[in-house]
Amino acid sequence: MKMTGAQIIIETLIELGVTDVFGYPGGQAINIYEALYEKRDRIRHYLAAHEQGAAHAADGHFRASGKVGVVFATSGPGATNLVTGIATAMLDSVPMLAITGNVPRSLIGKDSFQEIDITGITLPITKHNYFINDIASLADSIREAYRIARSGRPGPVLIDVPKDIQMAQYDYEPQPIAPKFDNLHAAQADIALAAKMIDESERPYLYIGGGAIGAGIADEIAAFADKTDAVIGCSLMGISAVSTDCPRFLGMQGMHGRYASSMAQHNADLIVAIGVRFSDRATGNTAKYATKAKIIHIDIDFSEIRKNIGISLGIVGDVKDTFERIAALVQGGKRPKWMQFVDTLKETEASSAPQPDAMVPRNVLACINKAVTDDTVIATDVGQHQMWAAQYCRFNKTRKFVSSGGLGTMGFGMGAAIGAAVAAKERVVLITGDGSFGMNLNELATAVSYRTPLTIVLMNNGVLGMVRQWQTLFFKQHYSATTLGRKTDFVKLAEAFGAQGYRVSSIAEFEEVFQKAFAVDGPVLIECPIDKDEFVLPMLPPGGSMDDIITKAEVAK
């Protein structure tokens, strides 16, 4: 059937099962939006306030649903505004299709109005990208992009389509969705060796990351830990891969990891790392990282093996397949001494709980934990509030924690939470801070327009708390450019956007307002005052090891 390039783009997306796209129109995307209009009953478009928000929404949509996120933008500034969103997706292995319009080919290379080389700009932050030079390759390029985005280790792919190609006519024939590229099948000898190493270990620690979420092996990991008396810890990206209620789950490890989790890892004699990449925020000083442990590293991406850290055994393969095959070979056994040691760590950790009614982040999060269901998605921005959420939020199902890990993108939260709400079709909670929220609060307009069920919990301490914490600890309390001194009235701000806003001053009040928000049709903002010197603890100093762990604020000051 003859179609325009713009129609081919929309038809191909429908063919690939895309139902929701996020974006922002413009001069060089207008034909795509015309084709979208014709198919508005098949594919729903969400107009963001800014392309960055749209890109984060596509990202959040994937994190909550597992479906490839799609974002549209026009040429020039539309395309460059996607950059932070694409880089965020790249660093966290989020599959995304970014489709941009560009000036007609006759105007390429002439510094035409709103012309930008977006394939050049996004080269290092995409898994692959395309500049469409020939309408004959348009549909297949989109199909291939979709396939690349979701195969192996997922990632974003950008497709730049000049306007004359959007307008040209070409035959379109629907195709079945191509399967993912073959996943690597780990060698049986490595599987057997891993099983042997696990059985011979005395203090096994399962270290799980984002790769375990994609694999969907929460129950298998929990059962494996039971069988072997192993404990489970995770990276930031691994949160919600295993139920936080699982008694063997110790939580996040690393720079701001839970005490018991980081300490158990430090003392383990075997770390089984599943779908993680040993980021510097997770390991601290690699020379002093887990020196007592052998490490088995399982990952789909061969280039992660021995990239950041020396290991004993690297197994490249599909995480689910590899893990299940190892689990089948492991004999299992009881390790009472290890369990006893871990229990002591847990007791030490429990003794640091705050007064139950104090207006502190941990108590706010405890209220949220009580009020939400297992299906609630919790999104965050980046900073102290994010680390508190990572430490204390409860998750019982996979894909419920939406947070920017690798790039650490302040301003991620609003867009991502909206995208997650579109996917989840139920109320999403965004935990944010006044710094991060200030970066992309324009998306409150989007949430109001679409009556997005979104509860924004704004922890307001009036400072850029994470940087301030470093300044307190390592820069002689020189609070350079971290004291905001703003006069923003967040309640009025929410109301000005057409949302509901509340300011609470006690935990009891927060509990009541947070509960009430569930009945609201649309976004609700709840501002919680937080002390500016509240610390994220424990903390490993940058480049430090577990020997340098800071667990008490008094010591810190």
Add this chain to the structure above:
Amino acid sequence: MSKFIIAVYVENKFGVLTRVTSMFTRRGFNIDALTVGETESPAYSRITISLSGDGYARDQLINQLRKLFNVRKVEILERGSSIDRELMLIKMKNSKDTRNDIMNAVSIFRGKIIDYSQDALCIEVTGDPEKIDAFIGVMKPIGIIEICRTGIVALERGSGSILNK
């Protein structure tokens, strides 16, 4: 630090060389030389990279190359089992006092004089990079005007093709 030669088959498409070199920049690889050209198949170009580094740098470079979508094949060409060549054009000052020294060196290094004028002569030398370096060493005291080197091209010895490996 040792020297490595890596041969890469890439799809013969617009922008592929940029993808490869952009990755080097992003990952902080320091490349000694890089050549690219057509191959026996119109579908592929061959890139030859020489790099000095330790085993970690070599493994990282290979892994990151293999991750690029348009890269079809990456192979290390080991010194003993491969042949490598480089071509250099070098322009020298031509004077009565030095002409004989230059001519002798060109003959010993099996070079060719490819351009001759009153005050300059241009020489073509082919060989492995060490031979080229040695020739430059001989020419330096005489007075070099300009040098242009192609960078290494290399093939495995024997009847195989790395594409079919």
